[in-house]
Amino acid sequence: DAGITQSPRHKVTETGTPVTLRCHQTENHRYMYWYRQDPGHGLRLIHYSYGVKDTDKGEVSDGYSVSRSKTEDFLLTLESATSSQTSVYFCATEGRGTYEQYFGPGTRLTVT
Amino acid sequence: GENVEQHPSTLSVQEGDSAVIKCTYSDSASNYFPWYKQELGKRPQLIIDIRSNVGEKKDQRIAVTLNKTAKHFSLHITETQPEDSAVYFCAASRGMDSNYQLIWGAGTKLIIKP
Numbered sequence: 001d002a003g004i005t006q007s008p009r010h011k012v013t014e015t016g017t018p019v020t021l022r023c024h025q026t027e028n029h030r031y032m033y034w035y036r037q038d039p040g041h042g043l044r045l046i047h048y049s050y051g052v053k054d055t056d057k058g059e060v061s062d063g064y065s066v067s068r069s070k071t072e073d074f075l076l077t078l079e080s081a082t083s084s085q086t087s088v089y090f091c092a093t094e095g096r097g098t099y100e101q102y103f104g105p106g107t108r109l110t111v112t
Numbered sequence: 113g114e115n116v117e118q119h120p121s122t123l124s125v126q127e128g129d130s131a132v133i134k135c136t137y138s139d140s141a142s143n144y145f146p147w148y149k150q151e152l153g154k155r156p157q158l159i160i161d162i163r164s165n166v167g168e169k170k171d172q173r174i175a176v177t178l179n180k181t182a183k184h185f186s187l188h189i190t191e192t193q194p195e196d197s198a199v200y201f202c203a204a205s206r207g208m209d210s211n212y213q214l215i216w217g218a219g220t221k222l223i224i225k226p
Contacts, residue, residue: 042217044216090156100158105155
């Protein structure tokens with residue numbers, strides 16, 4: 001599983017509160033991605049990183065921010081959680097220049 | 113923008129029969145086409161992939177075919193077994209300088225009936 005972990009694995013939070021999800025990898029992969037997965041939509045890219053402090057927006061970035069201060073850690077922050085952000089969030093990495101992405105175990109986030 | 117369409121959204125087949133899932137893509141610069149399997153509650157995992165310089169690739173009971181002219185590719189599973197029940201996602205690479213982004217299909221839920 002390419003040494004990718006996510007924390008927390010489950011979280012319930014209230015509308016309007018900030019939430020930070022963490023992705024940690026031990027493979028020294030350069031590229032990291034945050035996706036959300038919702039029924040009928042597959043995997044949608046939120047933000048991605050192509051190196052330390054180098055990040056860019058994906059297709060569904062509104063309401064999310066990211067940071068990458070170290071190669072191994074990629075943080076996703078919901079500044080003010082909304083019910084529409086209830087989802088399963090997956091982190092992925094790519095490190096061999098082959099396009100093959102390796103996924104973390106996911107975080108199930110519920111916003112009430 | 114670029115997209116990947118995947119059909120069908122649900123596929124139910126008898127155990128032992130074959131299953132075929134199809135995807136079409138729009139980005140003419142795509143040159144890498146993976147298939148991921150996601151079991152219930154688990155992470156997506158790569159099961160097979162193909163690059164644009166080949167038309168077909170096989171790995172035991174699974175195979176992928178690619179038609180670059182028509183911009184479509186398919187996953188074939190033969191002699192289906194209960195453990196093949198899962199959601200399958202296709203994807204296509206974005207063009208060069210895309211930081212290795214993939215464009216994902218919406219997924220196919222494969223149900224194997226005993």
